[in-house]
Amino acid sequence: MTAYVIAAAMGVVGGFIAALAGVGGGIVFVPALALVLGLTQVVAEATSLLAIVPVAILGTWQQRRTGDVHLRDAVIIGLGSIATAVLAAFVADQLPQEVLRILFAVFMVLIAVRIWRGAERDAGDDRRQPSRIT
Amino acid sequence: MWRLVAVGAAGGALSALFGVGGGVVMVPLMIMLCGYNSRAATATSLAAIAIIALWGTVTYGLLGNVNWGLAAVVGIPALLGVVIGVRVRARISAVLISRVFAVLLVVSAVLLVVNP
Numbered sequence: 001m002t003a004y005v006i007a008a009a010m011g012v013v014g015g016f017i018a019a020l021a022g023v024g025g026g027i028v029f030v031p032a033l034a035l036v037l038g039l040t041q042v043v044a045e046a047t048s049l050l051a052i053v054p055v056a057i058l059g060t061w062q063q064r065r066t067g068d069v070h071l072r073d074a075v076i077i078g079l080g081s082i083a084t085a086v087l088a089a090f091v092a093d094q095l096p097q098e099v100l101r102i103l104f105a106v107f108m109v110l111i112a113v114r115i116w117r118g119a120e121r122d123a124g125d126d127r128r129q130p131s132r133i134t
Numbered sequence: 135m136w137r138l139v140a141v142g143a144a145g146g147a148l149s150a151l152f153g154v155g156g157g158v159v160m161v162p163l164m165i166m167l168c169g170y171n172s173r174a175a176t177a178t179s180l181a182a183i184a185i186i187a188l189w190g191t192v193t194y195g196l197l198g199n200v201n202w203g204l205a206a207v208v209g210i211p212a213l214l215g216v217v218i219g220v221r222v223r224a225r226i227s228a229v230l231i232s233r234v235f236a237v238l239l240v241v242s243a244v245l246l247v248v249n250p
Contacts, residue, residue: 016219018180026153055209093194
């Protein structure tokens, strides 16, 4: 029961980060599912992807009036991802679990470094720029 | 057009390999290749993630890797987090939040490796 409460709390954190940073929250969902709920790495990742879908939809919906969501571009990006996403899922499914887990841990540290450095950059104001220069 | 497809290809690979949205690679690429500013890139990236995560979910679902019940355990509370995040975004220190989050990620990464 405690594990479920902790995982749910991590879910809230993941959604919070998603809203702040424009990511899906998976970087929090995967450790919640693997470390706290004890799923294997590949099942944690697969389950995280399912949890991301409604989070991304709600986050997009909440920003619909800001003019920052370029829906047509998002659809092109989404369609452009099909082949690599399907392929990567097969690769992750075949990799030994400990290898996938270590790769994910390395990925987390890289993200942490990026977030730490990006915090300084994002403190600057880019609001005066047009939303997209085409 | 083809730059957007390339952004999608990179995002899709990262997304399905690691069970994430892929925004972390797409946002900088959209800024560098497609002329986006960071706010429009994060917002548009999130919309793209809704589609990208779907492909991984379907593929993993067919391979039998998705745990539907536990997805709800983290995914439904996450919706609350999104609502809170959007509300407080303008009022909090993004730098402080980012730093705390970065430290938590490193701690989680260490736990993942030492406690398999």
